[in-house]
Amino acid sequence: MKKTILVTGGTGYIGSHTCVELIQAGYDVVILDNLYNSSKAVLKRIETITGVLPKFYETDILDAEGLDQVFSENHLDAVIHFAGYKAVGESVSKPLTYYQNNIAGSLNLYETMKRHQVYNLVFSSSATVYGDPASVPIREDFLLGPTTNPYGTSKLYNEQILRDLSKAEPEFSIVLLRYFNPIGAHHSGLIGEVPNGIPNNLLPYIAQVAIGKRDYLSVFGSDYSTPDGTGVRDYIHVVDLALGHIKAIEYAFGRKGIDAVNLGTGHGYSVLQIKDAFQKACGKKIAFKIVDRRPGDIAECYADTTKAKEVLGWSAKYDIDTMCQDSWRFQSQNPDGIND
Ligand code: WQD
16 A cells, blocks of 8 residues: 655655655655745646656645645645745744744644644754754764754754654654755756745855856855865755655654654865856856855854664765756756746
């Protein structure tokens, strides 16, 4: 009997890539999304890639009745919870919106799961829960926080809520996946990252410089204690990340309780190294200017990948050149995003 997975935020960047891999791994997928940061057109793209058009509900996690309807109309075996606002800078200027959506909305989801006795959950967390780490690579048993923005804080609070839920309701099986820096796109070029407005993140910004939508890349600081002075991050291919979710769902089905796992490559790349890798992938010069540091940024952040290998039997396999090539293919094939 096929298992059915509810994917909240399933038309989004990481969500859509995870839906493709879930379908191709033999799962039935139900997508719930409020389309705040994505387009319904992604559903047809998922069908083009997989041959399957996922069942879709245009629902907001803040709509408790709408959530209940999804659970009443489908026999769900597990939930992968991506839905949430995720722009670090925006979260600083709109903290109440971020806490309302990312925490109150998530509480609705967890209560609905409990009411419908759906006990398997994979939660989309983030390396931001580590704050500014004492050292790198970062292990899951590192101290958490203090976080440097409401987005990161909402992820940390969700993790705490889920730890408390797991203690009170032992039948739950919860996996917290802490993503590092997801980039790249499905090799078909049909799905990928479509930023809202001016990109906050490095890769989509560089991609827009490459297609001439932006004049140059502003490099936020070159005086960090890193090899070339620019920020170092653990960039991971979004398809590797999606495959990590398949392993996490299988891990959740086989146990009870709660566990946190890093999803990264274990390698750090600087801003200038990424700029150079993207130049190689797109064959164009990426103009850049060194400017002041961005408030809240840290120098270095990359994962210890030991636990992911041990408990999930998963490790990232795509290299930085593939990440940039796949990102460039999507960007050049979809200069105005996914709107068909
Ligand atoms: C990467 C590096 C910047 C833009 C955030 C969230 C994290 C996750 C990924 C959701 C840094 C530098 C960036 C630019 C630059 N999001 N940079 N010029 O801040 O590591 O992580 O996004 O899950 O949770 O915290 O990613 O891509 O914004 O920055 O120089 O125009 O690129 O200073 O060193 P970040 P990023």
